[in-house]
Amino acid sequence: MKTLKNMTVALSLLGSLSLFSAEVEVLHWWTSGGEAKSVGALKTMLEKSGHSWKDFSVAGGNGVNAMTVLKSRVVSGNPPSAAQIKGPSIQEWAELGVVSDLNEVAKAGKWDERLPKMFSDHMKYDGKYVAVPVNVHRINWMWVNPAVFKKAGATIPKTWADFEVAAKKIKAAGFIPVAAGGQPWQEATVFETIVLGVGGAEFYKKALVDLDLKALGSDTMKKAFDTLKMVKSYTDKNAPGRDWNLATAMVYKGEAAMQFMGDWAKGEFKVAGKVIGKDYVAIAAPQTNNKYLYNIDSFVMFKQKDAGKAKAQEKLSELILSDEFQIIFNTRKGSVPVTDGVSRDKFDPIAINSINQLNAAAKSGALLPSMAHQMAIPDSIKGAVVDVVTNFYNSKMTSSDAAKLLVDAVKNEM
Amino acid sequence: MKSKLKFLEDSIPKLIVTPTFLIMVIFIYGFIFWNFILSLTNSKILPLYTFAGLKQYFALFNNMKWWLAMENLLIFSSLFIGFCLLFGLLLAIFIDQKIRFEGIFRTIYLYPMALSFIATGTVWQWMLNPGFGLENFMIQMGFENFTFDWIVDSEMAIYTIIIAAVWQSTGFVMVLLLAGLRGISHEVINAAKIDGASMPRIYWKIIIPQLGPVFFSAVIILLHLAIKTFDLVIVMTKGGPGFSTVLPSIFMFDYSFARNKLAFGASSAMIMLFFVMIFVVPYLYRELRKNS
Numbered sequence: 001m002k003t004l005k006n007m008t009v010a011l012s013l014l015g016s017l018s019l020f021s022a023e024v025e026v027l028h029w030w031t032s033g034g035e036a037k038s039v040g041a042l043k044t045m046l047e048k049s050g051h052s053w054k055d056f057s058v059a060g061g062n063g064v065n066a067m068t069v070l071k072s073r074v075v076s077g078n079p080p081s082a083a084q085i086k087g088p089s090i091q092e093w094a095e096l097g098v099v100s101d102l103n104e105v106a107k108a109g110k111w112d113e114r115l116p117k118m119f120s121d122h123m124k125y126d127g128k129y130v131a132v133p134v135n136v137h138r139i140n141w142m143w144v145n146p147a148v149f150k151k152a153g154a155t156i157p158k159t160w161a162d163f164e165v166a167a168k169k170i171k172a173a174g175f176i177p178v179a180a181g182g183q184p185w186q187e188a189t190v191f192e193t194i195v196l197g198v199g200g201a202e203f204y205k206k207a208l209v210d211l212d213l214k215a216l217g218s219d220t221m222k223k224a225f226d227t228l229k230m231v232k233s234y235t236d237k238n239a240p241g242r243d244w245n246l247a248t249a250m251v252y253k254g255e256a257a258m259q260f261m262g263d264w265a266k267g268e269f270k271v272a273g274k275v276i277g278k279d280y281v282a283i284a285a286p287q288t289n290n291k292y293l294y295n296i297d298s299f300v301m302f303k304q305k306d307a308g309k310a311k312a313q314e315k316l317s318e319l320i321l322s323d324e325f326q327i328i329f330n331t332r333k334g335s336v337p338v339t340d341g342v343s344r345d346k347f348d349p350i351a352i353n354s355i356n357q358l359n360a361a362a363k364s365g366a367l368l369p370s371m372a373h374q375m376a377i378p379d380s381i382k383g384a385v386v387d388v389v390t391n392f393y394n395s396k397m398t399s400s401d402a403a404k405l406l407v408d409a410v411k412n413e414m
Numbered sequence: 415m416k417s418k419l420k421f422l423e424d425s426i427p428k429l430i431v432t433p434t435f436l437i438m439v440i441f442i443y444g445f446i447f448w449n450f451i452l453s454l455t456n457s458k459i460l461p462l463y464t465f466a467g468l469k470q471y472f473a474l475f476n477n478m479k480w481w482l483a484m485e486n487l488l489i490f491s492s493l494f495i496g497f498c499l500l501f502g503l504l505l506a507i508f509i510d511q512k513i514r515f516e517g518i519f520r521t522i523y524l525y526p527m528a529l530s531f532i533a534t535g536t537v538w539q540w541m542l543n544p545g546f547g548l549e550n551f552m553i554q555m556g557f558e559n560f561t562f563d564w565i566v567d568s569e570m571a572i573y574t575i576i577i578a579a580v581w582q583s584t585g586f587v588m589v590l591l592l593a594g595l596r597g598i599s600h601e602v603i604n605a606a607k608i609d610g611a612s613m614p615r616i617y618w619k620i621i622i623p624q625l626g627p628v629f630f631s632a633v634i635i636l637l638h639l640a641i642k643t644f645d646l647v648i649v650m651t652k653g654g655p656g657f658s659t660v661l662p663s664i665f666m667f668d669y670s671f672a673r674n675k676l677a678f679g680a681s682s683a684m685i686m687l688f689f690v691m692i693f694v695v696p697y698l699y700r701e702l703r704k705n706s
Contacts (some may be wrong), residue, residue: 033519075461089674093459149589182654184657237563237566238545238566239566240651240654336590378674379673380458380675382671387479387657390657391656395568412473412476
């Protein structure tokens with residue numbers, strides 16, 4: 001009789017424990033070595049707080065495969081607890097009414113105070129938080145091998161005019177001026193960097209964020225296309241289809257002088273054992289100093305049938321914005337913390353430079369969402385824009401035709 | 415008693431087939447119907463049943479990339495099927511000459527079919543890449559002006575996909591035609607030989623026409639392979655350079671899932687089905703009429 005009583009007590013205690021510790025199923029595509037380690041840190045922190053983490057990683061397509069799986073899970077009425085969704089897609093999902101409200105956690109964690117307004121706006125739908133940001137990547141970096149520049153007798157360019165001068169010298173010295181990977185997203189990355197540099201922050205916002213048709217068809221846009229064609233002429237002909245990290249390898253191997261790529265390229269240099277300042281430097285792409293194109297990864301929490309899971313979701317959100325996680329995650333991934341006031345001790349010079357540029361850009365209104373990385377416009381319109389860019393890049397289309405096509409493409413998708 | 419037994423005898427086969435039949439009806443035809451319904455809606459990320467008429471189809475026909483995809487499919491199908499039939503026939507005729515080690519040759523030629531398109535595409539992409547593939551090899555052999563950069567050329571990239579696909583599927587056509595050749599009665603051939611006809615003439619006038627039905631089966635299978643081609647293109651060029659090697663299957667996947675335009679992608683899928691049906695339905699009709 002006593003054993004039965006003890007068993008009942010034990011079972012009911014177990015039952016009450018499960019009310020406080022729940023499982024969070026997390027859908028993400030951070031499957032490469034460094035990324036997996038970074039997300040592993042979050043898993044450890046969550047499990048220390050008493051909840052459990054069910055990993056649901058779907059590799060490939062920069063999230064396309066993960067999103068496809070997510071859609072089928074949502075349609076079948078069984079969404080994961082958290083999913084890695086970013087940019088305008090957050091609002092599109094929130095519109096469907098399947099996401100959780102994170103306002104309680106936001107108030108407790110003072111998110112409105114700790115996040116720049118631009119970032120917190122991305123995370124809200126109808127004025128309420130529905131997503132939690134994880135990190136900030138900068139897109140408009142130029143990765144440079146100073147040794148190649150020295151051998152060619154060229155100076156690292158700060159303007160696009162200087163760029164052409166330097167590129168000619170590098171080409172003459174037998175090196176490849178720009179290491180490029182011929183995939184639409186990479187071409188789009190270079191394109192938006194050029195638009196920011198040639199047109200300035202205001203123009204970038206009007207054209208690629210607000211989708212103002214006049215700006216998209218303007219002479220400034222034509223100039224951006226011209227510059228893109230010019231940059232292409234300084235890449236090697238084997239670029240089509242090349243992956244971005246192979247292009248980065250060209251830079252640190254000393255075959256190429258520069259690459260236009262986001263801050264995740266730093267990981268490649270690190271893994272290859274290269275030293276900042278000696279083997280490679282990162283500076284803002286020409287004419288984009290103190291201008292910042294950002295890409296924020298974020299997690300959306302989905303409404304769950306089991307009420308206990310909501311507590312775990314809130315804990316997860318709270319942990320993501322904790323200083324401890326921001327430091328661990330961002331030092332590993334090459335990005336910078338999304339919240340203000342995180343200690344800078346563990347960050348390398350490039351990351352610190354990135355944080356400084358972010359703050360400067362935020363003050364001057366030059367902190368802008370990346371179009372190519374799905375932060376600025378819905379995926380359907382972004383797809384149409386990238387189609388025009390990649391078509392222009394890979395054909396004999398003229399800049400004025402490209403600008404016209406861009407206007408038509410955006411008009412058709414609106 | 416006898417009639418009850420007969421009833422069982424008749425109905426058991428039907429019962430056994432019924433589950434499979436039901437599954438097919440629901441999962442194939444039911445889902446095709448669901449896809450058709452989706453193509454008449456405004457669905458973006460998830461299915462949304464608001465009626466939009468033929469809006470998606472009109473948008474599809476105004477889409478430059480779709481026309482390019484259809485054009486690519488036309489080029490790809492015709493050259494793929496043509497070359498597979500030609501090389502398949504030649505190989506079948508050669509092997510039919512009662513050569514030694516026939517089994518080994520047959521296996522070697524059929525082997526590519528066992529590979530997945532992803533393996534085939536990856537290796538062909540390496541071989542056709544100018545930087546470290548065939549072009550580089552020839553340059554290092556001393557032919558300094560040799561160029562073979564089709565795969566990085568917007569105009570020519572589609573032909574590289576055809577090369578890899580033909581390599582993969584020729585063996586299959588060869589096996590089909592070899593079986594057909596073996597099935598031709600030797601009496602007609604011997605009679606023609608006695609009349610003094612040369613072997614090439616015999617092949618051209620007697621044997622190949624008799625292979626008509628086999629050719630037809632091969633064409634139907636190759637056609638469905640061509641329309642299904644997706645992973646080969648993704649692995650070889652990812653649809654590039656730019657989007658010059660996009661095929662309808664890639665277009666459909668991209669717009670339905672990556673660009674959050676489910677209804678638009680569904681309409682492209684319906685058009686793809688329509689084109690398959692144009693070829694397959696008359697063939698089925700002919701076959702069914704023959705049997706009855």
